[in-house]
Amino acid sequence: xxxxxxxxxxxxxxxxxxxxxxxxxxxxxxxxxxxxxxxxxxxxxxxxxxxxxxxxxxxxxxxxxxxxxxxxxxxxxxxxxxxxxxxxxxxxxxxxxxxxxxxxxxxxxxxxxxxxxxxxxxxxxxxxxxxxxxxxxxxxxxxxxxxxxxxxxxxxxxxxxxxxxxxxxxxxxxxxxxxxxxxxxxxxxxxxxxxxxxxxxxxxxxxxxxxxxxxxxxxxxxxxxxxxxxxxxxxxxxxxxxxxxxxxxxx
Amino acid sequence: xxxxxxxxxxxxxxxxxxxxxxxxxxxxxxxxxxxxxxxxxxxxxxxxxxxxxxxxxxxxxxxxxxxxxxxxxxxxxxxxxxxxxxxxxxxxxxxxxxxxxxxxxxxxxxxxxxxxxxxxxxxxxxxxxxxxxxxxxxxxxxxxxxxxxxxxxxxxxxxxxxxxxxxxxxxxxxxxxxxxxxxxxxxxxxxxxxxxxxxxxxxxxxxxxxxxxxxxxxxxxxxxxxxxxxxxxxxxxxxxxxxxxxxxxxxxxxxxxxxxxxxxxxxxxxxxxxxxxxxxxxxxxxxxxxxxxxxxxxxxxxxxxxxxxxxxxxxxxxxxxxxxxxxxxxxxxxxxxxxxxxxxxxxxxxxxx
Amino acid sequence: xxxxxxxxxxxxxxxxxxxxxxxxxxxxxxxxxxxxxxxxxxxxxxxxxxxxxxxxxxxxxxxxxxxxxxxxxxxxxxxxxxxxxxxxxxxxxxxxxxxxxxxxxxxxxxxxxxxxxxxxxxxxxxxxxxxxxxxxxxxxxxxxxxxxxxxxxxxxxxxxxxxxxxxxxxxxxxxxxxxxxxxxxxxxxxxxxxxxxxxxxxxxxxxxxxxxxxxxxxxxxxxxxxxxxxxxxxxxxxxxxxxxxxxxxxxxxxxxxxxxxxxxxxxxxxxxxxxxxxxxxxxxxxxxxxxxxxxxxxxxxxxxxxxxxxxxxxxxxxxxxxxxxxxx
Numbered sequence: 001x002x003x004x005x006x007x008x009x010x011x012x013x014x015x016x017x018x019x020x021x022x023x024x025x026x027x028x029x030x031x032x033x034x035x036x037x038x039x040x041x042x043x044x045x046x047x048x049x050x051x052x053x054x055x056x057x058x059x060x061x062x063x064x065x066x067x068x069x070x071x072x073x074x075x076x077x078x079x080x081x082x083x084x085x086x087x088x089x090x091x092x093x094x095x096x097x098x099x100x101x102x103x104x105x106x107x108x109x110x111x112x113x114x115x116x117x118x119x120x121x122x123x124x125x126x127x128x129x130x131x132x133x134x135x136x137x138x139x140x141x142x143x144x145x146x147x148x149x150x151x152x153x154x155x156x157x158x159x160x161x162x163x164x165x166x167x168x169x170x171x172x173x174x175x176x177x178x179x180x181x182x183x184x185x186x187x188x189x190x191x192x193x194x195x196x197x198x199x200x201x202x203x204x205x206x207x208x209x210x211x212x213x214x215x216x217x218x219x220x221x222x223x224x225x226x227x228x229x230x231x232x233x234x235x236x237x238x239x240x241x242x243x244x245x246x247x248x249x250x251x
Numbered sequence: 252x253x254x255x256x257x258x259x260x261x262x263x264x265x266x267x268x269x270x271x272x273x274x275x276x277x278x279x280x281x282x283x284x285x286x287x288x289x290x291x292x293x294x295x296x297x298x299x300x301x302x303x304x305x306x307x308x309x310x311x312x313x314x315x316x317x318x319x320x321x322x323x324x325x326x327x328x329x330x331x332x333x334x335x336x337x338x339x340x341x342x343x344x345x346x347x348x349x350x351x352x353x354x355x356x357x358x359x360x361x362x363x364x365x366x367x368x369x370x371x372x373x374x375x376x377x378x379x380x381x382x383x384x385x386x387x388x389x390x391x392x393x394x395x396x397x398x399x400x401x402x403x404x405x406x407x408x409x410x411x412x413x414x415x416x417x418x419x420x421x422x423x424x425x426x427x428x429x430x431x432x433x434x435x436x437x438x439x440x441x442x443x444x445x446x447x448x449x450x451x452x453x454x455x456x457x458x459x460x461x462x463x464x465x466x467x468x469x470x471x472x473x474x475x476x477x478x479x480x481x482x483x484x485x486x487x488x489x490x491x492x493x494x495x496x497x498x499x500x501x502x503x504x505x506x507x508x509x510x511x512x513x514x515x516x517x518x519x520x521x522x523x524x525x526x527x528x529x530x531x532x533x534x535x536x537x538x539x540x541x542x543x544x545x546x547x548x549x550x551x552x553x554x555x556x557x558x559x560x561x562x563x564x565x566x567x568x569x570x571x572x573x574x575x576x577x578x579x580x581x582x583x584x585x586x587x588x589x590x591x592x593x594x595x596x597x598x599x600x601x602x603x604x
Numbered sequence: 605x606x607x608x609x610x611x612x613x614x615x616x617x618x619x620x621x622x623x624x625x626x627x628x629x630x631x632x633x634x635x636x637x638x639x640x641x642x643x644x645x646x647x648x649x650x651x652x653x654x655x656x657x658x659x660x661x662x663x664x665x666x667x668x669x670x671x672x673x674x675x676x677x678x679x680x681x682x683x684x685x686x687x688x689x690x691x692x693x694x695x696x697x698x699x700x701x702x703x704x705x706x707x708x709x710x711x712x713x714x715x716x717x718x719x720x721x722x723x724x725x726x727x728x729x730x731x732x733x734x735x736x737x738x739x740x741x742x743x744x745x746x747x748x749x750x751x752x753x754x755x756x757x758x759x760x761x762x763x764x765x766x767x768x769x770x771x772x773x774x775x776x777x778x779x780x781x782x783x784x785x786x787x788x789x790x791x792x793x794x795x796x797x798x799x800x801x802x803x804x805x806x807x808x809x810x811x812x813x814x815x816x817x818x819x820x821x822x823x824x825x826x827x828x829x830x831x832x833x834x835x836x837x838x839x840x841x842x843x844x845x846x847x848x849x850x851x852x853x854x855x856x857x858x859x860x861x862x863x864x865x866x867x868x869x870x871x872x873x874x875x876x877x878x879x880x881x882x883x884x885x886x887x888x889x890x891x892x893x894x895x896x897x898x899x900x901x902x903x904x905x906x907x908x909x910x911x912x913x914x915x916x917x918x919x920x921x922x923x924x925x926x927x928x929x930x931x932x
Binding site for chain 3: 353355356357360419420422423424426427428430431434435437438441448452456531532584587588591592594595598599600
């Protein structure tokens with residue numbers, strides 16, 4: 001379970017995030033949706049302690065993120081940001097192996113090698129594992145980054161817009177894999193999404209964020225209504241029953 | 252709530268160390284690994300050859316006699332100086348570039364050299380030409396090193412603390428401060444009498460002959476300590492090179508690791524700069540070559556490569572200029588020119604910074 | 605980040621119709637008068653005073669106006685072309701290139717006239733700035749702060765070449781004197797070349813809009829029917845001429861082109877067209893103040909204006925950086 005208590009961040013000049021009180025249940029996929037600049041990514045990075053809040057608490061799986069030892073916390077929650085640029089030149093396998101750092105402090109043993117291989121296979125990167133990241137396509141590189149946080153074997157995975165810059169096929173591919181992470185490996189996946197229809201089909205819960213506040217939290221059936229989405233996105237939205245879950249139409 | 256116990260199962264208590272696999276992980280193939288070791292051995296041999304050359308070349312007395320050894324011994328000072336500078340600059344630059352997440356920067360322009368020049372200039376300015384001799388000696392050397400480390404720590408501590416801490420702004424402010432100190436030095440220099448200036452100008456260029464064997468009791472242990480500390484830090488530096496977010500995500504305290512790294516970097520820079528004077532682009536040159544030759548992200552392999560390249564370059568330049576071109580004083584200038592040219596080539600190559 | 609120079613306010617009124625501008629103009633004019641009457645020699649003593657005035661004080665003041673305006677506008681032009689707030693002749697190596705050109709000319713032709721030296725400095729400044737622009741076009745940058753870091757490093761490389769040349773030709777101490785910007789040696793008969801930069805200033809006024817468009821990138825410029833490469837060359841040429849002439853006649857004026865446009869846009873937003881007169885004026889004002897401080901602080905000696913500017917400029921630059929990191 002992820003519990004946010006009065007989480008607050010002030011950006012000065014009138015913009016602020018929160019205070020947010022929220023409980024995200026363990027297991028399954030939870031999608032954060034909302035208009036541009038609503039604070040979805042900020043909220044996610046604060047939960048993943050990559051950004052310090054000005055006030056409030058984040059408790060993940062019983063660990064308060066500000067007081068828990070960083071090394072311990074790195075075995076509970078892993079966070080992937082949207083932009084990742086490294087100066088060092090790494091292969092896929094080297095990158096994924098770095099996910100073992102919280103356990104190994106850089107000393108990889110056989111068991112770690114097995115977990116690394118599993119993570120690579122899980123994201124269908126086996127044939128690419130000795131390629132350098134800069135030799136991959138955008139979709140492949142994104143999968144490698146997610147494989148790295150998977151390899152960290154945390155119960156909670158926080159991903160900031162992993163579908164960014166991916167085409168339809170790669171987006172579906174990625175969401176399919178993330179679904180399996182939740183279903184087959186029993187992890188909790190929290191993900192910032194731009195497309196509500198992806199959220200509708202692939203997630204178990206949807207959290208709608210607007211102007212720095214959580215305005216709605218519920219199952220896709222509860223959130224995917226004309227009234228709610230129109231209010232959250234401030235544009236006329238109608239929802240229809242599609243072949244695989246509710247569909248939002250906004251044009 | 253999913254249980255956390257699975258993790259404990261994932262970390263076996265006994266570590267079956269498989270060094271072969273571990274070594275392989277740093278390189279993308281056994282062929283790369285072999286190439287690395289061959290390059291390392293070659294560099295070692297080249298370095299040793301130059302070292303021997305410096306000691307034995309042009310030694311007027313026959314090999315093996317007592318006189319031969321006496322001359323070799325006096326030349327050994329130069330070899331030790333070259334070793335200290337090569338190790339310091341190589342380790343410091345690689346670690347600094349990792350901490351700053353930027354491979355086109357060198358720690359020398361972060362104010363160390365400007366501070367050195369300012370100290371030297373003001374001594375001559377206030378004490379005259381005798382000032383240069385007044386600043387020689389172990390206590391003075393220690394004071395200079397101490398001042399530089401304090402300056403660097405103050406700067407890093409100030410700029411990296413608080414919630415707005417930002418490495419790039421720290422770099423830029425360091426450079427600008429260095430420039431400010433530099434303009435003060437330039438002003439003092441133009442007020443000097445030409446004869447005083449001549450005395451000073453010899454100190455303003457990195458030169459092996461600026462060093463004094465009496466500094467070794469301090470320089471050698473400091474250099475060794477910082478080098479060992481950074482090397483033991485290699486695995487964390489591997490993570491640090493991926494930036495603040497990934498570092499935090501993997502359970503390291505980013506600012507703490509950064510400050511620790513920068514502390515050792517400033518010790519090494521202070522030791523080297525106070526010993527022989529400014530060598531702005533030596534570290535840059537060495538680091539670029541080391542990444543090229545080692546072809547791995549792993550600092551455990553990049554560091555030794557950088558150190559050996561540093562030694563080979565510096566010893567080679569010293570040996571050739573001294574014995575072939577009879578221009579010992581030009582060592583630092585030649586290295587600066589080569590390093591500067593490499594810098595130009597590097598920034599004009601297409602890439603991402 | 606705050607580096608994009610495109611943060612425009614709503615159409616600012618033309619500076620010339622703004623009473624605040626006239627007030628500022630008056631203040632700068634006052635400073636210039638102060639500059640004329642400040643000095644060791646007493647202007648009132650008989651007939652020598654007016655000759656002294658014509659020989660040194662007035663040329664010096666004209667030089668202040670021209671050099672200050674030219675360097676501030678050079679900074680603005682470079683910021684327009686690169687869309688980066690931290691770019692100016694000091695942070696791109698342009699000044700160091702000009703210095704190298706000057707030095708090479710003095711070594712090759714020891715008796716060269718001022719014109720020859722200036723041509724050398726201008727050509728070197730032009731080449732150096734093109735090298736820097738080539739770098740900017742080739743590299744994808746993660747952060748705009750990298751740009752000045754690379755530029756200063758580049759300047760250090762060029763500076764070390766100059767130092768080497770000066771060392772082998774035994775001109776090292778002179779090198780410092782030449783490069784340190786100072787108006788001390790500005791006399792009648794030696795500063796007139798500075799009028800060239802007045803022409804540059806006029807040209808910048810005329811081409812300001814085109815430079816702004818070019819700064820938005822090759823695609824945007826081509827889209828609105830401009831020849832991108834020609835504008836870049838022209839802009840670089842203007843900067844090179846201004847930097848080259850000022851470097852040869854006066855010396856290095858560090859950070860002037862950086863702090864003036866930035867301070868102006870702090871107060872007035874980023875409408876560059878209407879900021880131009882302000883940038884000129886503030887550039888003149890700042891150089892005059894620094895020159896006055898330099899002349900009076902340890903009278904009867906003079907501190908070169910580049911030292912004062914170096915210290916003041918570094919402080920303002922650092923303040924701007926610290927301010928920017930809150931918005932980063």
